[in-house]
Amino acid sequence: MKRIYLLLTLWVTCQAACLPTALVFAQGTNPVPKDAVVESIIKEATENSQLEKLGHELMDVIGPRLVGSPQMQQAHDWAVATYKGWNITARNEKWGEWRGWERGVSHIDMVAPRVKSLEGMQLAWSPGTNGKTVTADVVILPEVADSAAFRKWLPSAKGKFVLISMNQPTGRPDYNWQEFGTKESFEKMKKDRDAQTEAWANRLRKTGYNARGLPLALEKAGAAGVVMSYWSKGFGANKIFGAYTKSIPTIDISLEDYGLLYRLAESGHTPRISVKADAKETGVSPTFNTIGEIRGTEKPNEYVILSAHFDSWDGGSGATDNGTGTLVMMEAMRILKKVYPNPKRTILVGHWGSEEQGLNGSRAFVEDHPEIVQNIQAVFNQDNGTGRVVNLTGQGFLNSYEYLTRWLSKVPEPIRTPIETTFPGAPGAGGSDFASFVAAGAPAFSLSSLSWSYGTYTWHTNRDTYDKIVFDDVRSNAILAAILAYQASEDPAKTSREKSILPADSKGVPAAWPEPRKPIRRGGLD
Incomplete structure (x- = not known):
């Protein structure tokens, strides 16, 4: 009997020791599975981050990305080449034309008194x-x-x-x-x-x-x-x-x-001043969205979209508006391609043009691709500065609580805990590109960031430069975006598009859902 007991003990010990590394025990008795893809996302983001390199190339080398400028075109071409270097299919998709203009040197002197x-x-x-x-x-x-x-x-x-x-x-x-x-x-x-x-x-x-x-x-x-x-x-x-x-x-x-x-x-x-301002009109310039794609293997015609506008004003270098959002989505795509190369659903990234003049790039995409919009699983957009994400609202989608909280539960606690959620929330009618998709009835969500004095010091200012980027927060956001995209791709169910009844006005009439708006496709030319 003693020998049998010893053999049984050895068998139990072996079974515990030989458990897969993807399992971890909680404080209770039931094993809680760890997700190998989530763990790989975190590891790649922290040990092999490309954010600083990408930020230097985009903000310092290319610089600001005013719609219609040569720098905007250079940025589009750089993004496509970067994605192709990661074996991600990417293209520049034309949606309109803009007045072409290139900034030169401004030199202003007071010469009297x-x-x-x-x-x-x-x-x-x-x-x-x-x-x-x-x-x-x-x-x-x-x-x-x-x-x-x-x-x-x-x-x-x-x-x-x-x-x-x-x-x-x-x-x-x-x-x-x-x-x-x-x-x-x-x-x-x-x-x-x-x-x-x-x-x-x-x-x-x-x-x-x-x-x-x-x-x-x-x-x-x-x-x-x-x-x-x-x-x-x-x-x-x-x-x-x-x-x-x-x-x-x-x-x-x-x-x-x-x-x-x-x-x-x-x-x-x-006072008397001398002004030398160099500027060049460059004619009619085509405008683009840069689209990257990791093709789905089981449901290729359903889509998860990572979203950030690519253009900027040009007083600084467009670092936090929206260089940081761009970096988040590029890094998330790079990581997903490396650790999750065969997603269930197709994962797209959209780098939209002319957001600053009225969400024109994303509105054009919504208008031009109804076949994608009607099959969107989720859109995740980031566009308000360098800070870590601290707010997520359901944008008026009645059942958004069910799937967003489930996806968020897979995010590491230090990243997840500061995020304040509001459900079902109200649909955003503007402000950034997620609103273009919300208006079309697609579940689209803003990953809203901690301020870092964004409105005062970097939003559309001459001080929006590389040195204002907080890379630890951007890295956290890239992990968040990648995990949410992975979870949305793997979810067995299609997300609900049912809309909540919006609050009534003073006459008791419920507010209306935002309507899709047409993009400006010829800017500064008419």
Whole structure:
């Protein structure tokens, strides 16, 4: 009997020792299987990350990706070549055309009443100075009684650079005032700023022109150029958008240097600046989406889509809007191809063009590919900065809780726990490319990130550069995206598209689901 007991003990011990490494025991008695693909995703992402290399190539070497620019085309071609280097099928798919424009050097100097180089740049699509340096006095947009009085003043703008932005009363962000100022001084500053902001809005209104029409009126009057400063409410950060002028430069100058010019002009010291702005019109440029594909083996006509817009504004290098989202999805695709090369469903990645001008690339894809849209299992989109994902909502899909929480349960606890979920949530009508798919009724979700002062310091600013990327957070997001794509691909069931009843308005009528919107397919050309 003792010998039998020993043999039985040895057999049990052997069975425990010989359990597959893909099994791990929980605190209870039942073994909990570990997922070998999930473990491989984590291992590849942490031990063989390509994020820094990809980020350097995209943000430093190629740079910003303004729609219609040569850099945008270069980025598309780079992405296709990179995917092909990973044995991932990829293509550039044309969806429209855009005004072609290439930024050159902006050099702005104050030459009177003293000499100082100024921090600033021309806006996107601004006319250049034709290789010349334009030197002229600076004047402030006048305070007038009404539009008739402004029209009477307009000839005075001829040959002048005209300041059209309010002079900010402080270059310190509010958080800096809160930390160091007295409560009384902070409140006084805000009250004065509010009054000044209202007064400047009234000044603009009395010209009879809106923000688009005013620069054109100054251009028609013969102004040498339009000078503005769109402060982003943070140290050194300005928003850099597009110009409306057709023949004279529109330049944005830092808060500090703009305030200098404004105060000198206001006090009668007549500042004079020299501007050399190189820019090249490059004709009609085709616009593309870059699409990568890992073909499904069992359900190839059902799709999981990883999504991020590829274009950017060009004040910085488009690092956190949306270079980081691009890196997340490229890295996720690379990892999936290596550790999960034969997915059940087809996994696509979409790098969309012209998101910044109205989600045009993704709207075009939705319009051009109904056969894909009707068979989407899930779309995962990331587009609001470098931070780790901390929010996920069901976008109004009634049963999204069931499958999203199940997929999330496979994500490592340190990545999963900070994510706040809201179900069923409300459908996003805009903001980023997931909304193009939601409007078409496809389950599409935004992987929403921790701020890292995104809205102030990097969103559409001159400070959106490589050094603002937090690679540990981006790496975490790549792991998340890859695991969610894997789980969505493997799920035995097709995801439900049933929509929740949206909250009623004041009359008791339920809100309507967003409707698909047509893309702009000819930008800046008509």
